[in-house]
Amino acid sequence: MNLATLRPDVLVLGGGNAGLCAAISAREAGACVLLLESAPRWLRGGNSRHTRNLRCRHDAPEDVLTGSYVEDEYLDDLMRVTGGKTDAGLARLVIADSGSCRAWMRAHGARFQPALGGTLQLSRTNAFFLGGGRALLNAYYRAAERIGVQVLYDAEARGLEIRDGAFVAAEVAHEGRTWRVQAKALVAASGGFEANLEWLREAWGPAADNFIVRGTPHNRGAVLRALLDAGAVAVSDPKQCHAIALDARSPKFDGGIATRVDSVSLGIVVNREGERFYDEGEDFWPKRYAIWGRLIAGQPGQIAYSIIDAKVLGRFMPTIFPGERADTLAELATKLGLDETRLAETVARYNVAVRPGRFDHTALDDCATAGLAPAKTHWAQRIDTPPFTGYPLRPGITFTYLGVKVDHRARVAFVDGRQAGNVFAAGEIMAGNVLGQGYLAGIGMTIGTTFGRIAGKEAAAHARG
Amino acid sequence: MPAADPHAEAARLMAICNACRYCEGYCAVFPAMERRIDFARNDVAYLANLCHHCGACHSACQYAPPHEFAVNVPRTFAEVRVASYEDCAWPAAFAGLFRRNPALGSVATALATAVFLALGAAAKGGLFVPREGAFYAVFPHGLLVTVFGLAFGFAALALALGALRYWRLVRDSTGLAPQGADALSAAGDALTLRYLDGGGEGCFEGRGDPAKMRRVFHHCTFYGFALCFAATSVATLYHYALGLAAPYAPTSLPVALGTLGGLCLVVGPAGLLWLDRRRDAELADPGQTALSRSFIAMLLLVSATGLALLALRDTALMGLLLAVHLGFVLAFFVTLPYGKFVHGIYRALALVKYAREIRAPSTAGIAES
Numbered sequence: 001m002n003l004a005t006l007r008p009d010v011l012v013l014g015g016g017n018a019g020l021c022a023a024i025s026a027r028e029a030g031a032c033v034l035l036l037e038s039a040p041r042w043l044r045g046g047n048s049r050h051t052r053n054l055r056c057r058h059d060a061p062e063d064v065l066t067g068s069y070v071e072d073e074y075l076d077d078l079m080r081v082t083g084g085k086t087d088a089g090l091a092r093l094v095i096a097d098s099g100s101c102r103a104w105m106r107a108h109g110a111r112f113q114p115a116l117g118g119t120l121q122l123s124r125t126n127a128f129f130l131g132g133g134r135a136l137l138n139a140y141y142r143a144a145e146r147i148g149v150q151v152l153y154d155a156e157a158r159g160l161e162i163r164d165g166a167f168v169a170a171e172v173a174h175e176g177r178t179w180r181v182q183a184k185a186l187v188a189a190s191g192g193f194e195a196n197l198e199w200l201r202e203a204w205g206p207a208a209d210n211f212i213v214r215g216t217p218h219n220r221g222a223v224l225r226a227l228l229d230a231g232a233v234a235v236s237d238p239k240q241c242h243a244i245a246l247d248a249r250s251p252k253f254d255g256g257i258a259t260r261v262d263s264v265s266l267g268i269v270v271n272r273e274g275e276r277f278y279d280e281g282e283d284f285w286p287k288r289y290a291i292w293g294r295l296i297a298g299q300p301g302q303i304a305y306s307i308i309d310a311k312v313l314g315r316f317m318p319t320i321f322p323g324e325r326a327d328t329l330a331e332l333a334t335k336l337g338l339d340e341t342r343l344a345e346t347v348a349r350y351n352v353a354v355r356p357g358r359f360d361h362t363a364l365d366d367c368a369t370a371g372l373a374p375a376k377t378h379w380a381q382r383i384d385t386p387p388f389t390g391y392p393l394r395p396g397i398t399f400t401y402l403g404v405k406v407d408h409r410a411r412v413a414f415v416d417g418r419q420a421g422n423v424f425a426a427g428e429i430m431a432g433n434v435l436g437q438g439y440l441a442g443i444g445m446t447i448g449t450t451f452g453r454i455a456g457k458e459a460a461a462h463a464r465g
Numbered sequence: 466m467p468a469a470d471p472h473a474e475a476a477r478l479m480a481i482c483n484a485c486r487y488c489e490g491y492c493a494v495f496p497a498m499e500r501r502i503d504f505a506r507n508d509v510a511y512l513a514n515l516c517h518h519c520g521a522c523h524s525a526c527q528y529a530p531p532h533e534f535a536v537n538v539p540r541t542f543a544e545v546r547v548a549s550y551e552d553c554a555w556p557a558a559f560a561g562l563f564r565r566n567p568a569l570g571s572v573a574t575a576l577a578t579a580v581f582l583a584l585g586a587a588a589k590g591g592l593f594v595p596r597e598g599a600f601y602a603v604f605p606h607g608l609l610v611t612v613f614g615l616a617f618g619f620a621a622l623a624l625a626l627g628a629l630r631y632w633r634l635v636r637d638s639t640g641l642a643p644q645g646a647d648a649l650s651a652a653g654d655a656l657t658l659r660y661l662d663g664g665g666e667g668c669f670e671g672r673g674d675p676a677k678m679r680r681v682f683h684h685c686t687f688y689g690f691a692l693c694f695a696a697t698s699v700a701t702l703y704h705y706a707l708g709l710a711a712p713y714a715p716t717s718l719p720v721a722l723g724t725l726g727g728l729c730l731v732v733g734p735a736g737l738l739w740l741d742r743r744r745d746a747e748l749a750d751p752g753q754t755a756l757s758r759s760f761i762a763m764l765l766l767v768s769a770t771g772l773a774l775l776a777l778r779d780t781a782l783m784g785l786l787l788a789v790h791l792g793f794v795l796a797f798f799v800t801l802p803y804g805k806f807v808h809g810i811y812r813a814l815a816l817v818k819y820a821r822e823i824r825a826p827s828t829a830g831i832a833e834s
Binding site for chain 1: 474478481483484485486487488490491496502521522524525526527528529531533534585664665666673674777
């Protein structure tokens with residue numbers, strides 16, 4: 001196919017949630033739309049493949065959502081997790097839209113289900129996609145193709161021609177050639193750079209080599225880099241990322257949600273030296289799992305080990321890889337490659353410090369240590385009942401926050417104060433406007449859905465002039 | 466990474482699915498899975514038969530091949546299902562027949578038809594005499610009752626003992642005995658094919674939109690079969706209770722039921738065969754294409770020969786058509802316990818177990834907050 005002759009009104013780069021919302025919206029507004037997805041068809045959809053819900057405002061129980069989650073509470077949550085690093089105007093826009101976007105989603109094939117087993121804490125705030133993100137993407141791709149959005153796979157934008165803040169053409173690798181694809185408007189929805197190991201290294205140094213990338217290997221940030229090089233205003237910074245504790249045996253890329261390890265708060269975590277380094281029981285695991293990526297990234301060799309005993313087996317979400325299991329701590333240490341004396345000392349110190357309490361893994365219980373640094377403030381039980389189980393952990397990077405600044409019309413801002421007329425951005429590439437740091441489960445999909453639709457409509461309006 | 470043994474492979478997949486759970490809303494399989502942490506052979510045999518092979522989970526799976534996790538639940542469960550049919554077959558020595566079902570069906574049909582043709586030829590007047598639909602003039606009533614009674618009795622016994630073995634394999638040893646309400650609930654789920662719907666959208670056949678056709682054709686097949694069975698039962702009543710001998714008029718209840726059932730039993734299997742050919746090859750277990758198609762073809766041939774017989778029963782071809790039809794029907798019953806028919810029984814039993822299980826609180830004990 002000769003890409004140079006296509007000349008669509010709207011060129012959408014990225015075939016994830018935001019890109020599809022943009023492409024469908026632009027097409028419905030009458031534009032001729034070309035969507036380029038850098039992944040092959042089976043891997044289409046970027047990190048949206050691994051998502052499962054979006055966070056929705058609602059004033060009363062609605063279909064799959066329980067209770068209410070009003071605008072102010074949503075905004076408070078966002079302010080809290082970001083420490084105020086958010087554009088309040090854009091945040092309000094997203095939150096307001098989050099209450100009504102499900103109707104649009106349904107009209108384009110999305111289907112919802114109540115919160116999944118093991119995630120009841122999200123049943124009030126998050127609407128889950130039936131079948132998860134890939135099912136949502138499948139529905140969107142079918143909807144897009146039905147209305148005539150042209151979709152190309154294995155088509156990677158590597159550079160942008162932007163003159164005086166105006167998009168002219170994209171440089172696209174496809175079927176072994178490089179094409180110059182012109183369009184009247186651009187929607188950049190190509191995600192962050194978390195799969196670009198060199199870029200991660202620039203930000204994190206050699207520690208980045210030990211990161212596992214939870215999502216698509218295709219989010220290499222080429223479009224983000226091209227926009228920044230062309231003078232787009234950056235938001236957040238390259239070091240900000242969402243990273244969790246992941247099974248160290250996970251694949252380097254695309255392991256998704258199933259590779260996480262949820263045993264941390266029920267036992268102790270030691271580093272390569274066999275030492276504890278953080279309060280494992282600080283808060284409920286769903287509220288803490290996202291800090292453990294960074295914690296492990298700060299440890300020697302970027303590796304840690306969650307160690308539990310038989311008392312808590314079966315009390316956390318099943319893991320994809322079986323833990324190493326042994327009848328003695330010494331044997332477990334050997335299996336995990338730890339120094340058995342040091343592990344024994346750490347466990348002994350911890351066991352002595354454990355105060356009596358009533359263990360309850362469904363509440364912030366009173367099982368804590370005394371006189372131990374770092375303390376374990378909840379769910380502290382002695383590790384004394386064989387078999388002992390250990391899971392090796394690595395930092396697993398979910399996404400990066402560095403992005404381009406946009407306005408309420410999803411237009412990308414450029415450094416000299418110009419607002420580009422025909423460059424729009426949606427999804428992870430601009431999520432940093434709303435989520436400057438921290439994390440709120442499901443808000444990434446909400447941002448992508450809101451700004452994808454805005455960007456599509458605005459790009460179509462611009463192109464059709 | 467995939468294991469060669471389907472049970473080991475299913476256990477590998479369930480460990481992945483249990484850590485993911487995105488498909489929980491599609492059907493009964495995943496909620497049942499979440500109640501477990503280990504997946505022994507009996508757990509897998511239970512879950513695999515709960516699966517209705519709609520394909521929804523595979524279409525939604527972020528780990529489907531060519532992803533290195535290579536998760537393919539529908540195909541793996543299809544393989545486990547056949548293994549469970551074989552494990553539970555009675556007599557056990559006949560377990561191998563599942564893999565040779567087309568040959569078994571063909572040989573049985575050929576033999577049965579040949580016997581009926583020979584008997585018909587030996588009858589007074591031979592095969593090619595117009596008899597105004599008087600079947601018993603070709604084959605005496607007593608002969609048919611004896612032959613089919615034996616065949617049906619054998620099939621019923623083999624199926625019942627197979628079902629019992631399956632139940633013993635999967636039943637809960639911890640005392641969750643199902644009650645009447647569970648059987649009723651399961652019957653409702655089975656008769657409506659509740660889980661053959663991809664979570665509401667229909668089955669995933671290929672790359673296009675999910676569609677409800679599979680369920681429609683399956684309903685045609687099942688209820689067509691039920692109508693034909695009802696026609697025979699009513700005719701039996703007519704014969705013994707009311708003293709009314711065949712042939713019955715086209716407007717009579719047995720013929721009306723049989724005609725309607727026969728038509729459904731042509732449309733349904735023909736539709737299922739058509740769907741089977743266009744289905745995404747990734748979903749199917751290639752090892753049982755023959756098992757599945759031979760059963761559907763058998764149903765189709767039984768109904769087609771029956772309808773032909775009805776249409777031409779007043780002509781000289783009646784004897785020949787009757788012999789052929791009876792040949793197919795006899796072969797159908799004799800081979801029933803070693804073919805795809807058993808899927809309905811095992812699936813229904815799995816649904817009964819599920820109905821009981823979901824009434825009890827989960828013992829998996831995973832923290833929710």
